[in-house]
Amino acid sequence: MEVVVSIKGGQGDELGLLERALKQQLAPQGIRVVRTVSPAPQGALGATDVLQFLGENVALPVLVQEVSAYVKQRFWPARGRQVECELIRTDLPDGTRRTQLIVKGEPKDAAATLKELQ
Numbered sequence: 001m002e003v004v005v006s007i008k009g010g011q012g013d014e015l016g017l018l019e020r021a022l023k024q025q026l027a028p029q030g031i032r033v034v035r036t037v038s039p040a041p042q043g044a045l046g047a048t049d050v051l052q053f054l055g056e057n058v059a060l061p062v063l064v065q066e067v068s069a070y071v072k073q074r075f076w077p078a079r080g081r082q083v084e085c086e087l088i089r090t091d092l093p094d095g096t097r098r099t100q101l102i103v104k105g106e107p108k109d110a111a112a113t114l115k116e117l118q
Helices: 014-029 060-075 107-117
Strands: 002-008 032-038 048-054 083-090 098-105
Touching: 002 014, 002 032, 002 060, 014 032, 014 048, 014 060, 060 083, 060 098, 060 107, 083 107, 098 107
Parallel strands: none
Antiparallel strands: 002 048, 002 083, 032 048, 083 098
């Protein structure tokens, strides 16, 4: 199983900050977090950096909980700022079974939505 997370709307290295926070929380559970490059979608100019979660049983609710906590902690006070979090879980190596979650909006709304989805 593989899970990929991307985040938009933060500082220049928001993905790096998220990566460090998630590694600290998920490593004790046996979940590896690595930064990788996702393939460029058709028509796009280049690939984007994403976080990839590797483990025997990477549960999407665990990742949603951690990303929700991160968004709340990092972005909550900023009014009018927009954030976008995308989580994609692929259960099979050929990508035939996948779950995709995209949350966009003000940080407080994104954090609340992620919390509801846990």
